[in-house]
Amino acid sequence: MGHRAAKDTLITWQEQAAAAVVDADRLAAVLPIDHDAVARVARVYPLRISSHFLSLIKSPGDPLWRQVVPDPAELADPGGLADPLAEAAHSPAPGLIHRYPDRVVWLVAGRCATHCRFCFRKARLGKAEDLTDTQIEQGLDHIRRTPAIWEVILSGGDPLMLSDRRLEDILTALDGIAHVAVRRIHTRVPVTLPQRITPALTALLARFQPLYLMIHCNHPAELTAASTAAIDSLADAGLPLGSQTVVLRGINDDPAVMAELFKTLVQRRVRPYDLHLADPAAGTAHFRTGPQTAVALAKALRGHVSGLCQPHLLVDLPAGGGKVPLAPRYGRKKAATAWEVENYRGQRVRVNFPGK
Numbered sequence: 001m002g003h004r005a006a007k008d009t010l011i012t013w014q015e016q017a018a019a020a021v022v023d024a025d026r027l028a029a030v031l032p033i034d035h036d037a038v039a040r041v042a043r044v045y046p047l048r049i050s051s052h053f054l055s056l057i058k059s060p061g062d063p064l065w066r067q068v069v070p071d072p073a074e075l076a077d078p079g080g081l082a083d084p085l086a087e088a089a090h091s092p093a094p095g096l097i098h099r100y101p102d103r104v105v106w107l108v109a110g111r112c113a114t115h116c117r118f119c120f121r122k123a124r125l126g127k128a129e130d131l132t133d134t135q136i137e138q139g140l141d142h143i144r145r146t147p148a149i150w151e152v153i154l155s156g157g158d159p160l161m162l163s164d165r166r167l168e169d170i171l172t173a174l175d176g177i178a179h180v181a182v183r184r185i186h187t188r189v190p191v192t193l194p195q196r197i198t199p200a201l202t203a204l205l206a207r208f209q210p211l212y213l214m215i216h217c218n219h220p221a222e223l224t225a226a227s228t229a230a231i232d233s234l235a236d237a238g239l240p241l242g243s244q245t246v247v248l249r250g251i252n253d254d255p256a257v258m259a260e261l262f263k264t265l266v267q268r269r270v271r272p273y274d275l276h277l278a279d280p281a282a283g284t285a286h287f288r289t290g291p292q293t294a295v296a297l298a299k300a301l302r303g304h305v306s307g308l309c310q311p312h313l314l315v316d317l318p319a320g321g322g323k324v325p326l327a328p329r330y331g332r333k334k335a336a337t338a339w340e341v342e343n344y345r346g347q348r349v350r351v352n353f354p355g356k
């Protein structure tokens with residue numbers, strides 16, 4: 001099995017993006033799906049799988065299949081929320097989310113190269129548009145009038161699905177705001193559409209330092225030769241790279257899978273940054289794990305793999321309460337200045353500290 005669409009004959013990244021599979025008929029031609037079930041789900045949460053990502057699926061239900069192929073379980077999530085992080089309530093301008101004092105998330109792009117079935121902005125899939133010129137101006141106006149904004153995080157959709165010209169305009173405008181010291185782009189494109197990482201794009205991004213790229217990657221099988229070449233070119237251009245990962249039930253909630261993912265990323269010069277508990281977005285219940293599973297994962301990695309391979313484990317609180325780190329409990333206070341501290345082998349050692 002496997003999809004070998006016309007990717008070898010397509011030249012530009014735009015042609016590669018346009019070759020994505022977006023309906024059950026085309027998907028059924030390359031994967032052994034239940035056509036009617038997929039079509040039913042895709043009418044609610046639209047389907048899009050890039051030719052590249054489709055080519056990575058090796059067997060029904062494998063970790064890549066499960067991330068992108070519509071599943072009837074998506075329609076059986078009565079407790080899921082359309083906007084689990086209450087982003088709309090923290091939006092002073094279209095697409096702009098101002099939750100924390102010193103930074104904003106700006107949903108400049110509506111499209112993604114591939115629709116991830118676990119996405120916490122799943123309600124936007126296939127419906128959101130890129131921001132218009134007027135909306136961009138409204139966002140810039142808020143950023144200009146708010147000197148506390150030190151960092152602007154471009155998200156979406158996937159910001160790297162915008163044209164080079166559009167990205168350049170946005171980054172140039174941000175560059176002209178003195179108090180915006182740092183820019184960040186959250187993207188899944190290096191693993192879903194690596195053809196998008198062209199020499200022209202890397203040269204463009206490198207002009208707007210400090211610009212951090214956070215690459216969303218969930219499984220080591222996503223790091224193919226094409227993806228690693230794309231990531232290498234971003235690193236060679238001098239862009240600081242980090243990653244974000246979502247804990248997904250049955251896909252990566254396994255210490256061996258996580259260790260391989262984080263070690264491979266570090267070898268590619270990508271620092272694992274965030275490890276998220278899946279948010280309660282409607283249509284994603286079958287992907288979610290509880291904090292106990294996630295904390296146990298973090299504990300299994302600690303000490304066994306390099307500190308470079310340890311992202312923060314985060315949970316997003318409901319109603320826009322913000323991100324909070326979760327961590328295994330390694331220390332317990334036993335007396336005024338004495339603690340019992342557990343090491344990665346599970347050995348407990350009593351330590352007397354000189355002060356509180």
Ligand code: SF4
Pocket residue numbers: 111112113114115116119120121125156157158188216
């Ligand atoms: S690329 Fe990101 S925003 Fe787009 S569907 Fe996947 S997780 Fe959601």
